[in-house]
Each structure stands twice: as structure tokens, then as C-alpha cells.
Amino acid sequence: MNKGPTVLLVVSAILVVSCLVLGVVAFGVWRLADVAVEPAPARTVVQPGFTGPLEGTWRALRGGFTGVEASVPSDDALGEKWPPGSVVELVLSPGARYRFTFVEATGSGVHATKTLVREEGVWAQQGDTLTLTAESGVRVTRAGGDRRSTPLAPGARTYRLATRIEEWDEPAPAAQKRLRLVGPCPHAPDAVCEWDLERD
Numbered sequence: 487m488n489k490g491p492t493v494l495l496v497v498s499a500i501l502v503v504s505c506l507v508l509g510v511v512a513f514g515v516w517r518l519a520d521v522a523v524e525p526a527p528a529r530t531v532v533q534p535g536f537t538g539p540l541e542g543t544w545r546a547l548r549g550g551f552t553g554v555e556a557s558v559p560s561d562d563a564l565g566e567k568w569p570p571g572s573v574v575e576l577v578l579s580p581g582a583r584y585r586f587t588f589v590e591a592t593g594s595g596v597h598a599t600k601t602l603v604r605e606e607g608v609w610a611q612q613g614d615t616l617t618l619t620a621e622s623g624v625r626v627t628r629a630g631g632d633r634r635s636t637p638l639a640p641g642a643r644t645y646r647l648a649t650r651i652e653e654w655d656e657p658a659p660a661a662q663k664r665l666r667l668v669g670p671c672p673h674a675p676d677a678v679c680e681w682d683l684e685r686d
Contacts, residue, residue: 529651529652529653530650530651530652530653531650531651531653532648532649532650532651532666533648533649533651534614534646534647534648534649535613535614535647535648535649536614536647536648536649536665536666537649540578540609540611540616540665541578541579541580542577542578542685542686543575543576543577543578543685543686544575544576544577544578544665544683544684544685544686545573545574545575545576545683545684545686546572546573546574546681546682546683546684547571547572547573548571548572548573549569549570549571549572549591550568550569550570550571551568551569551571551572551573551589551591552573553573553575553686555568555573555589556573556574556575556587556589557575557587558589561602561626561628561633561635564589564600564602564626564628565600565628567598568591568600569591570591570592570593570594571590571591572588572589572590572591573587573588573589574586574587574588574681574683575587575588576667576683578609582608582609582610583606583607583608583609584606584607584608584609584618585604585605585606586603586604586605586606586618586620586623586672587602587603587604588601588602588603588604588672588673589601589602589603590673597630598629598630599627599628599629600627600628600629601625601626601627601628601673602624602625602626602627603623603624603625603626603638603672603673604623604624605618605620605621605622605623605624605638605672606620606621606622606623607619607620607621607622607623607640608621611647614646614647614648615644615645615646615647616644616645616647616667617642617643617644617645618642618643618644618645619640619641619642620638620639620640620641620642620643620672621640622637622638622640623637623638623672624636624637624638625637625638625672625673638672643669643670643672644669645667645668645669645670646667646668646669647665647666647667648666648667648668649663649664649665649666650663650664650665650666650682651663651664652664662684664682664683664684665682665683665684665685666680666681666682666683667679667680667681667683668680
């Protein structure tokens with residue numbers, strides 16, 4: 487039995503697969519080289535209080551979230567396959583009204599859990615503190631096919647205000663200012679949250 491053609495076919499197949507793998511690796515390296523890597527800040531300073539207007543939309547993103555998750559009108563989107571992460575969105579309107587949204591996804595597959603907290607009310611700044619007085623709100627948790635919805639009790643929460651400043655020297659001098667809030671977590675009332683929020 488002549489094994490020559492069979493060996494030739496196997497060797498050819500190995501060469502083709504190797505070329506394909508090398509091509510994919512080369513393409514990946516080329517794409518990575520094209521991605522701009524942001525330099526780490528040279529200095530980070532946290533100062534008590536916050537100067538400037540608080541009105542506007544403030545967000546903190548973590549993981550694969552983009553911020554769109556906070557704008558969904560209901561918790562229907564919690565059934566979507568979101569990557570692990572979270573978004574905190576605080577909208578402070580000039581008329582002293584606010585809307586707070588917290589969305590978080592943890593785990594994956596059948597073990598994925600998604601949480602939505604949304605509330606509305608009035609806000610007031612007094613010196614270095616911000617008080618959010620909730621008038622209505624809801625907390626929704628989805629774990630697999632299980633959905634639990636709990637109305638939030640009206641009440642006030644007070645947060646300490648601070649300013650987080652990050653400064654870069656390279657490639658050009660620059661600074662970024664974030665609003666830091668430290669106070670009760672609406673999704674876990676017994677815990678203390680610390681958010682560094684960026685103006686949208």
C-alpha cells in the first residue's frame with residue numbers, strides 16, 4: 487500500500503492550518519498595535535467638597551457597561567446578556583429634581599444576576615454634602631428566570647461631596663475632574679458606597 491499521497495495530504499493540511507493560525511496571530515498583533523493605550527495619571531488628588539454646578543448627568547461605569555443600560559425604560563432589558571459590570575447614573579435637574587439609576591450584572595450563564603435600582607425625588611446641596619430625598623423608587627433583581635421587585639421606601643440619604651482630580655504630564659499636560667459621592671448604597675442600605683462620577 488502506497489502511503490506517500492496520504493502523508494503528503496496530512497503534511498499539506500498541517501501547513502495550511504499553521505498558515506491560518508499564524509495569519510490570525512499576525513492580524514491580532516497588528517490590531518493591538520493600532521490600539522491607543524491611555525497613560526496612567528501622574529497624580530491623583532482627592533479634595534473635600536465640590537466647586538462648580540452640580541446640575542447635569544453624572545455617571546460611573548465599570549466592566550463592559552457603556553451607560554446605555556441606565557436609560558432603559560423598564561427592567562425588561564435585564565434579561566439581556568450583559569457582560570459583568572455596573573453603571574451608576576445620577577441626573578440632577580436645575581429644578582431640584584433628581585433621578586438615580588443603578589444597574590449591575592454579575593456572574594454568567596444560568597448563574598447571572600442582574601439588579602436595577604431606580605428612584606426619583608428632590609435633591610439639595612448644603613456645603614460639602616448632597617441630600618437625595620427619594621419620593622418613589624423600585625429595586626428589581628433577576629436571577630435566571632426569577633424576578634423580584636421591591637418598592638423602595640421614601641426617605642433621605644446624605645452623601646459627602648469630594649472632588650477627585652487626575653493629572654497627566656504626557657503626552658500633554660491635562661487634568662480630569664470627577665465628582666466623588668460617599669454615603670449609603672440604595673441597593674444595599676447597610677453598606678457605604680463610594681462613586682467617582684464623570685459628567686456626561
